[in-house]
Amino acid sequence: MKTLGLGAASLALPGFLKAADRSESKPNIILIMADDLGYSDIGCYGGEIRTLNLDALAAGGMRFTQFYNCAKCSPTRATLLTGQYDQAVGQKNLEHGVTFAEVLRPAGYRTIISGKWHQQPLPTTRGFDRYYGLADGCCNYWNPGIEARPGEPKPGRKIAGPRRWAIEGESIMGYTPEDKNFYTTDAFADYAIARLEEYKNETKPFLLYLPQTAPHYPLHAWPEDISRYRGKYKTGWDILRRQRYKRQIEIGMFDPKYEMSPRDERVPSWDSLSESEKDQADLKMAVYAAMIDRMDQAIGRVFAKVKEIGKWENTLILFLADNGGCPETPDTTPNIPPGPVESYRSVGPEWANASNTPYRKYKSTDYEGGNCTPFIAYWPGVIKPGSKTDQVGHIIDIMPTFMEVAGAEYPGRIENGKLKPLAGKSLLPIFQGKQRKQHDVLYWQFGKAKAVRTGDWKLVKYGDADWELYDLDKDRTELNNLASQHPQKVKKMAGMWEDWWKNCRK
Template sequence: MKKLFKIFVFVSLFASGAYAQKKPNVIVILADDLGYADLGCYGSEIPTPNLDKLAANGVRLTSFYNTARCCPTRAALLTGVYSHQAGIGHMMDDKGADHPAYRGQLNDKSVTIAEVMKSAGYFTVMTGKWHVGQPHGTVPWKRGFDRSLNAPAGGFYYGDGKNAKVFLNGEELANDSEKLPKNWYSTDLWTDFGLRFIDEAAKEKKPFMLYLAHNAPHFPLQAPEEDIARFRGKYLKGWEKLRQERYEKQIKLGLIDPSWKLPPSNPNIPKWDSLSEEDKKRYDDMMAIYAAVIYRLDKSIGDLVAGLKQRGVFDDTVILFVSDNGGNAEPGMEGRYEGTKPGDSQSTVFLGQGWAEAACTPFWAYKHHTHEGGISSPGIISWPAGIPASSNGKFEKQPAHIIDIMATLVDLGGAKYPTEFAGKPIQPLEGASLRPAFTGKPVNRKNPIFWEHEGNRAIRDGNWKLVAEKTEKWQLYDVEKDRSELHDQFEKQPEIAQKLVAKYDAWYKRVGAEDYDKTFKWFYDYEKAKSGK
């Protein structure tokens, strides 16, 4: 009878979930304007030991894609549908009710990762840059997050910055509030409060989901002087040499195929040797500031990991690290270098086009654009308890997209994605769970991946990518053989090209994308550049 009683107790506990598989904690980290080649484990010379260690003990995605711009990427990450479907087909400008894909805020036809994971028993928190409609009243504390410390749209690093504004659980704080650390730096602040919120999850005995949305390394580039000094003078070799060195390191790492040739330099970027010594010094300082911002971003990742380990939860925590778009070439070749002490809290520094090209190595284009440089991101996955040691340091080449984050979290958390929420019908998921890719298994992707931003457009279906800037004709590339997009196959593979054009046209109409009436004069003509190779 005792034996039967023990069996009965075991079965009862198992059925009640006491012996059920423990749900992992989840952290999604989004960098801002970080290029594909800006981390050490993706080819950079900037020391990023903490992210490199996560990659060495986890999995690196070689073909992780974003939407080419900040607001749309955040919308797609948060909802698991394309940004147009979520109401943010461009930025936060509202084009009115007649343009539902362009309302500038998350709509009620979508749910957020917080709303879905909360329903699965998670304690949901976010820190960092929101940028999906706070001016319109769409805020994290009303979209499922139990705790939040957020900036409406970024644009600062220090509390005395002119754009500095933070909200703690819906309460706007003075930047010198006693609730905040003294002399805070936003990159550290987001991590600090992320760990505080994780402690609250522990008190409630719930698994946590943290969405950590950095504003680094977005302009205005600012960092402590001692960190900038680490890099000052190291970039006097120029952007051509830096790009070549990163390309060679990527090949050595095994990150890219050696057959992918480095595209010709942008013809709008002057040769480094043609610059005056004064210009070289200024550009060197701009890149040193950018490197310092990334260095501090990596340090914050190290602080986060150390905090997780101190709390005994690191092994059971899935960490996904990605970026919202490619390197930022705004507003053009000159960038911006303003202030009495560039890099401090009162200055404004933009990276500029020359260094942005190195940031996006080995690809074409930058932020805004749907060629690979604009949409490709580092993608690092860490989960000591869920990724076998045999997979540590491996590269995963399957394409993945920011819309896949929601499906992945639903899979990891045993959540149910709703067909209805708060009395409103919810659009079906567009992404696929990336969990199989954690261990090298095929992702169950049923549809191609699509892009549209400012009239720049693309579709990737298997190894084929159809792409065009707003002012260009369609081009077709075999991105397994030619991911640097140098050999257009549109005329050579007309059947494939036309099938992809038809698929793209159907998607474009389905998500409500519209023609865009703005072009960027500082950008260049791809065909002219390629013909000069």
């Protein structure tokens, strides 16, 4: 007898699913991850930016309100790929873990990745059949290399040296494509679409991992996309935050019992800016919005291809971000306006604060503005359209979820290393509309940022500051530090974090 590829869970599919609606084959899987995307940037999470394809995915699927990443590019990727905390697998080398591609390929999957990898060993050595993209952390969107194309200025860059690109198993230090219309977001989609076409007649299911570089800096976008937004942000970040918060409540994605966080201390009031400063700030946010708009268009082109080859109905699609909006300002070309190849600009803390509405803080912190992400799950016939869940999930759960839906096995051992057990657990019960047993505890650490969450209690800290304690059930935006009222709880949770920190790297 053939199985649905769901293991025992297939016996408990929701009532609205009719047997005839499902193929008997294992589902295809598409995992899309945005880079440095704020919690409220996309339409279905309260944003004003045009994200029609992601909004349609949400309308046909499920949105999570409490889904977490690791608050930073590279750790998030290590955790996402392996189902273990990145501290346990080795942050860049994944030496104590296996990737979901390594686990799904033996289960019969064609494994493809197009986009930002940001780990040390190339994907083609870690379970992926095919790869195209940025193996590094960030790059110029128009020209990821160092050399100028004929008739063009030199590409704006953050660092002097070259960034690592890769095509299949070959690393390329300083990739300058000849095509003057090259733009990373479009190129990643083009490669994915070409592979879907190439393998369209295969009977095996596919795993397509699409980690974007958008909207991570530098601010680069097509002029026609920028023009859709230019001038629209002259009302400023204070009004934008209020508008997004209001929309989040209207669309049922945020409970009005929680206050919006106040403007971040690093951000001046919009009214204090001169007209010229307002105009420059408007352009930055217009380019940022254009990058997200373009990412959504590219995702839409991939979706159209999946439909064209007749595989849409049997495909699980997930969308999330690797960390919250980014306050960094690596503006190496401060006198060149954002947009074109020669520029290298960022939105800075001002707009990133608005991106993370209604939460506090940013990427690289473990406040909700740093580590809470939009998360959309879409799967025709399994996930109820238009649903929403407040159940807590974490990117560490993605690997076990893939294993369960693909009927894949976690290996008992790996060569040349110690394989640690999975720390995540499958999201499938939540997808099926059931209550999943919560994680007993979740941990975070990156650089100076630390946090631990158990139940609705979250203990969080940055640098040398004291631990802060929040009751997220009553205070989702982390405005009321209860540490002094619950010293025993602080001590206990801090001890849990210390124990985890000591043990996770063994």
